[in-house]
Amino acid sequence: MNDITDKSSTRHRPTPEHRDPIFYWVLVLLAGFIFLPSFSLDYGVFDSTFEEINMAMGWSSANISWLWFILPLGLLLRPRKIQNKYAKKQHWFDIVFSILCMFITLLSSWYTEQGLGYSTIVLFIGLGAVMTLAFSRMEYLGGDVFIIASLISIIILISTFIIYPSIAIFVPMFQDDSGHFVLFQFLEILTKSHIIQIILNSVMLGTSVGIGATFFGLIFAIYTTRIAKRSAFIARIFSILPIVTPPFVVGLGVTLMLGRSGYITELMVDWFGLEQTNWLYGFTGIWMAQVLAFAPMSFMIIDGAMKSLHPSLEEASYTLRANRYQTFFQIVMPLLKPALANSFLIIFVQSLADFSNPLVLGGSFDVLATQIYFYIAGAQLDYASASTLGAILLLFSLAIFVVQYLWIGKRSYVTISGKSYRGDVQPLPPSLKLGVSGLLYFWMAFNVLLYGSIFYGSFTVNWGVDYSLTFNNYINLFGMGMSEGAWPSLITTMTYAGIAAPITAFFGLLIAYIVVRQQFRGKKVIEFSTMLCFAVPGTVAGVSYILAFNDAPIYLTGTAAIVVISMVMRNVPVGIRSGIAGLGQLDKSLDEASLSLRANSLKTITHILLPLLKPAILSTLIYSFVRAMTTVSAIIFLVTPETRVATSYILNRVEDGEYGIAISYGSVLIVVMLAIILIFDFLVGDTRVSRSKATNQE
């Protein structure tokens, strides 16, 4: 992406006497053809033999790749010198011809079943550069090369890695085992009684988890905004916990407490003569684990809404003779309705997409996410069914996303933009206060027990049978040398997350910048399709990546690249949101001042925005790193034994029933990630102070 932009800046726009740089770009893409393999390598560039690389070179034989690179030579039929902005025909020809070249390349690669190789990256960059130059010469977007190039790159990347896979997931629905088109196969699949049951299960679970988690989220939000003194601290815990907790861990923790051999279950058996020790597995267990996991998320949404309620509204209500209950239920609650609805919908989708908790606690209670996983990872390898269920899950999520967008949203990313108000508020009714505090303390106590059990459990020999302390789990994980146990997966995870985080931050910030600061037609479309990343459930993303990138034209399955790309695409919304929040605090006139002082937009970004956004960028880096480490749903479909990451290692231990090892690894990850975040908080603390000074004075 950078390659296009570094080349030129608006200030040093070449004068018309120079030779048109498009000639050089065509040379660059020809160089790509000569020096890089044009076809994908089955074993990657490092593990391929010289002969295999030679075979992949486009010029080594007569093949389709000659077409890919000869076609762009059509661009050479042009005047030697740069055409001015009035030569509209020439510029439109360049643009349309470049797009045509891209399409022909993709289509012919798909048709001949020869995957695109490295040289085609150069080809696409070259064609993108030609389009950029053409747009800039027509003075589109002020002729700013950087903005145009970014926009074209974003469009290409979003189409490739979000839109194309989302469409690809629908294809196997209509294909039978031998690849023939069958129109109504999906109806057959959907009308099977156990599939209907699974869909009902998922919807029922999602609804009740949505209600439960939103209820607790509301309780916490009331507590932190209206009751607690040190609310920032509690809010911080709620925001960190879900991020640093790897998947499976909450589910396993609940098992340790309430499962067949859980200590609470045993207490109940001893004291109350409980006979049914299996009650946790199924709907109840999943519900508990998901409410535990998602309530903090709901809290974040509702807390923001409550903080933006101005206390004068309540004060006005009191002066109008309403008592505290009337005020709370007739003023505060109705004003929170959009936030509550928003929270419910988001949690509903999260619950549908979650597959780690149902896997651990589901028993015979199957949901969409786990069923999809079994279809693909299990022995059945039933792509048609996986695709059908994936499509259902995707359609559910998209429908909810659209509802949110039209009904609640309208404010795009910046869901809570009201100024938060912290000050004296009238106290809540005493009984409500008591109830809220009580529930919160219960929740806290439960969480302390839960995480305590996890850590304690990781040091026991065999939970429920032999509670004596041991380091065996950790020795199994980390004491067997660097190529055994958990080390390979931990190192792989760190490496991938380390590569993905800066890309996520860069890409997210760039999109944020374009969405917030630039005006152009079709901006809404860009905004909408990046928000689609939110909407696509992880499980669906994983399946769709397998289906989309398992074959020509883009053959990535099994590579590290696809894992990193999936980490980036899953977390880009986080980068966008923090970029938007950060940019929102910087007065737009700062950019404009810089632009009016002869800086182009690239220089404005590097000299003005980046220094001022440093804290936001650092936190995006850290959070996308941590989130990439704990991501499971999409990754699980994409990893191979060579690219196995920490979460998939834990999954395998869970599948083998080695819970002790799984929670030990989970504990290590929690500690490591907590340390990363806390150290970061400590280091950035100073920067935050100086930034509050830095915000431009009104």
Added chain:
Amino acid sequence: MENSKMENENFVVLKNICKKFDDKEVIGNLDLEIKKGSLVTLLGPSGCGKTTVLRLVAGLEKPTSGQIFIDGEDVTNTSIQQRDICMVFQSYALFPHLSLHQNVAYGLKMLGISKAETKQRVDEALKLVDLEGFGERYVDQISGGQQQRVALARALVLKPKVLLFDEPLSNLDANLRRSMRETIRELQQRFNITSLYVTHDQTEAFAVSDTVIVMKDGEIMQQGSPTELYKNPASMFMANFMGEANIFPGQFDGEQININGYKTPADPTMVEGFKSGNYLIGVRPEAILLTNQGDESQRCQVNKVAYMGAMYEVSVTWQDHEILLQLNSSQFNASLAERAFLTINPTGLFLLPADAK
């Protein structure tokens, strides 16, 4: 500047400019010219489109249709960097992570000017705005007025063809405003920089401008020198926007003005170009005097008196009209409340067409 022949040519020209935001028309078919070296102010109530016009000239917005020329060159689609303009922002937009010196030097750095020259020019510019020796400070270490001066220095240091001011004084308190607008006017005249200035404050506009353009709903209502606008408003809106005005139906016979029997000779400069006939006659409140004696057509009834310090604001009924007048403290005494007759100073009169709205 260097070329005095250009003095009277239009340096900035907007032709048929239309600007829509999401199908909502903000500017409709606007034509505007700024002569070289003059300071033109866009004045109007908020939402009248004046800032949009400024941003169109700056290149921060693109017109939906129409053309913009600077120094004879069509810059309609040219990027902001290549227009050779500079802008002073309402919020000053000083970069908080850079020192004042770095702030002023920013534009020079972007142009690739050598370090030595940059330092010299920045020092000169800071001296110009009385901030010598402040270069190493940061934005949060100086006052609002000083920030404003840095913003001015940052714009001047590039010696732009056109200087744009977006409500530059609105964040300052009243006393600072007066001295800042004097500084701005003085520097603008000294360097003879063609300038476009946006404000909603009439006093400010009159104090700094060669020409004032009054805008409303995206259209130009009237333009001219401050005196022309105040003395000869072209419409009811203008009459009321440029200070207070009392409006009566009346006649002009070529020499005298007659308001319901009250006759006063017309000031020739005020009625230039008007034929005799029926008009609406505007009277500025400060042009009316109250005395204890006069004939029946001058008789009026004092209703309310408000003491404002430097003057009295008096509301009287005259010929069934409630009118407002402003009297020096020395011109008012309590006996007027009993028995009052008014006299109108002809220089405070203006004519509007009888059907003016």
